[in-house]
Amino acid sequence: MAVAVTLDLLERWIRESAVRLDAAADELTALDSAIGDADHGTNMRRGFTAIVSKLDTAPPASLPEFFKTVGMTLVSKVGGASGSLYGTLFLDMGRACAEPTELTAAQWRDVLTAGVSGVVSRGHAEPGDKTMIDAFTPALDALGRALDGGESLVAAAAAAADAAERGSADTEPLIARKGRASYLGERSAGHVDPGSASTAILLRTFADVAAGTAA
Amino acid sequence: MAVAVTLDLLERWIRESAVRLDAAADELTALDSAIGDADHGTNMRRGFTAIVSKLDTAPPASLPEFFKTVGMTLVSKVGGASGSLYGTLFLDMGRACAEPTELTAAQWRDVLTAGVSGVVSRGHAEPGDKTMIDAFTPALDALGRALDGGESLVAAAAAAADAAERGSADTEPLIARKGRASYLGERSAGHVDPGSASTAILLRTFADVAAGTAA
Amino acid sequence: MKKLINSAETVLADALRGVAAAHPELTVDHENRLVISNAPREGRVALISGGGSGHEPLHSGFVGAGMLDAACAGEVFTSPTPDQMLAAAQAVNAGAGVLFIVKNYTGDVLNFEMAAELASEEGIASESVIVADDVAVKDSTWTAGRRGVGTTVLVEKIAGAAAAEGKSLAEVAAVAQRVADSGRSMGVALTSCTVPAVGHPSFDLPDDEMEMGVGIHGEPGRTRVPFAPARDIARELVDAITSDLDFSDAPVVALLTGLGGTPLIELYVIYADIADALAERGITVARSLVGDYVTSLDMAGCSLTLLRADEELLRLWDAPVNTSALRWGY
């Protein structure tokens, strides 16, 4: 039961995410087949596999370095919309992170918020556009509400994961207005957005790792 | 019941052949799919359709002219092995035909023999090579035997058609040594040669038309 | 899935080895997945494009004198990364700056945007032109805009000729933008493509249907309609394009590309009908290309691009080009 976000926690988060994204790759790709180009699962798997070997060979010594490593690896190994957006997320988390070794729950919220703002500035998506932002936005809201209400990091992270999953599920009826799915217009409705699904996986993994319930 | 081969008989032969080859086109093409390039039915249909419209627009006035018209049309409209071989058949029948208006049964045999010789000189096939020659050769033999035995043109033509059909059926176990099917080597065994099948149709049609039993 | 590959993971690396083996006149940077022209570029603007793989000959087939200086190859249907683009810029910048030619897909746009930022940090001046010519997609603030397809080839060729003439970065970018603004495309799929890493067709298309306005990554199109004769398809493609922009009062460059699984004989058949449809609408084709130029793996179908040209664009179009997929005047 973590009370602060340490380098060790982050590393376990990303490694466990790599495992779960690998397991979910076909599913994510299937979502992307329906309204995109059938590569989101492959993209995430490629990126996170690369991060894991990066962490193995050159373990970052500080939080900012960790975020930068993850972000740069995503940017340089993934390509596509998700590579630059998730890459931006982590790079901007690194830029916002002043602490070398650990973050309080409140600092974690600020850092994550900064990362998501980076995604928004890069991709210009708004809530309801049927993108990963539809998972991130409610997750940040839930995280903030929980912490403001005095909940623990673990409980707040779980609330964020729940919200991300709901947010992702709620993309199903939406008509996409950003990314490849927007080309479909009304035909994009009726499918869950793949990027929101991978975001939900990342945030659920964070919650599980923080709670100590991950494999 | 024809006793001589007149221009009218020949014309009815070719017109009825056009009808029957059209009906058999898919079957001939299927045979050619198995050991060739899936066009024999289409080739024969194209050629005989062209002959019919040629006969409609420019009816030949003599037997040699008739054979030349049929031969030239096949040569110029069909292409492929069968175009040049069946074309040669009729062109050489025309060259061998001295009579302007009708042929006796014996003359018909000589003319047909000359045509088949032309096919052999052009294509260098021998009996057993799994080609149209395997229908023509036994047909010529049967025709000759019947006439030598004093049979009528109609009976001899029927014997020739029977022999052609048997000869065609007998190509099934053969390994092709000429034409496209020869590329298959031993894999050509087990299929009837398409050209022998069209030859059998032509000779059966002749017999039926001579007997007056054709549609 | 039967493909001439060794494994889905190695398709791109293997294909680049093949490009290197087949084209000693090109330099292949395997690490950065770049195909680089050996043509001299002393002091002139350098052109860089790139995108997901699976659209060959786009872009590597257009690298060479008079066209691209470098192509960045992404994974199949996935845009390349900013590092690759930066490495390309570093390799080909000859002091006059680089023009990035970008197809309008979110991934491509975002990655090239990051690359331009990185290049600028390295002191390399760059301009970007975004090609968004697919009329199948509505161009509105409610979408990511139109997809970039066949006009990309025309931008690469014409901007390449402008760069070869020694025009400045701003001038080359302006002519590229003019081509991008004046080209329109529309495609049709008869079958889906199969992405190697996926192993099965990206979408189901019944035997009696076709996808009008399909994207080159297998993105669904405008409508799924009953399969029709070439002449009807030709008319639909031409109508979709010409109702979006007037082509009747300018010389037109026509590009008909196969999508990878369609043989040339079929392209000529439908091009005959396209030419008829254009003539009926009073449109004059000044230059034409028929063949595989922008493909979508093994998809059967075609895509038509029309460029509203003018004397200058035609002159640049006719200028010498020496690439593996487009060559004249050399």
Next chain:
Amino acid sequence: MKKLINSAETVLADALRGVAAAHPELTVDHENRLVISNAPREGRVALISGGGSGHEPLHSGFVGAGMLDAACAGEVFTSPTPDQMLAAAQAVNAGAGVLFIVKNYTGDVLNFEMAAELASEEGIASESVIVADDVAVKDSTWTAGRRGVGTTVLVEKIAGAAAAEGKSLAEVAAVAQRVADSGRSMGVALTSCTVPAVGHPSFDLPDDEMEMGVGIHGEPGRTRVPFAPARDIARELVDAITSDLDFSDAPVVALLTGLGGTPLIELYVIYADIADALAERGITVARSLVGDYVTSLDMAGCSLTLLRADEELLRLWDAPVNTSALRWGY
């Protein structure tokens, strides 16, 4: 069957209309189904080839300066007729005679033979060279000999260059024969083609099998074997060819053609493995071409051709050529 056609009966006529529309630099004789070069041929030997359609760009894509003077188009997979060939000879003979370049299929051989007879009756001197390079077929007195495939392109190019140099008919025929004798090919099909008039695939090929040594009309090959990675296929193609002729002590021209339904990215993948296999066997590729050159409608697969060249053949190979499918030096 989904094809970009209007009807099976009109495929050839429609395709020729498309060729005419796309290539104002060529003359199309629709009645005789000829594609004729507008390049000057004053007093030099003229080259004529032709064959069944469905192998595009062969032959019409190779009509132009430095290569063919005329191509005769037959129906799909059916050789053209002697009349067409005679009309072609009459159209392009410039007094120095014509060379007929014939792929070794009974239909082609017999029809070109009749054409040569007709031409001679019209006072046109001709020579014929028969290309029979497909090592998948045993060359024996018990067969019609080997099929003609990819080497045809090399014969057309190199003999075209010899004719352009003003060589006599006998000399051009001799160099053509030398190329024909020095080329070997082997192909593999991953899928069958579908002949438009037939409407379904010519043969069944299960999802886990391929046809080694397939013919370009869908003729069955040597063996049907389990589907394999590109590197294994590459090795089999190279072995089949190099065990038939020694290529290790001469500069080699390599031509890898797609069969119509295979995208370029896959051709590059397998070409990488072919290049490796050749290098392992000490074979030096002096020139290479990778793309669609001799196709088989929509068949997926490829065919490799190697030519045992020498300095003279390479010089003629490098000579300028200006056709829609092969162009350099212009």
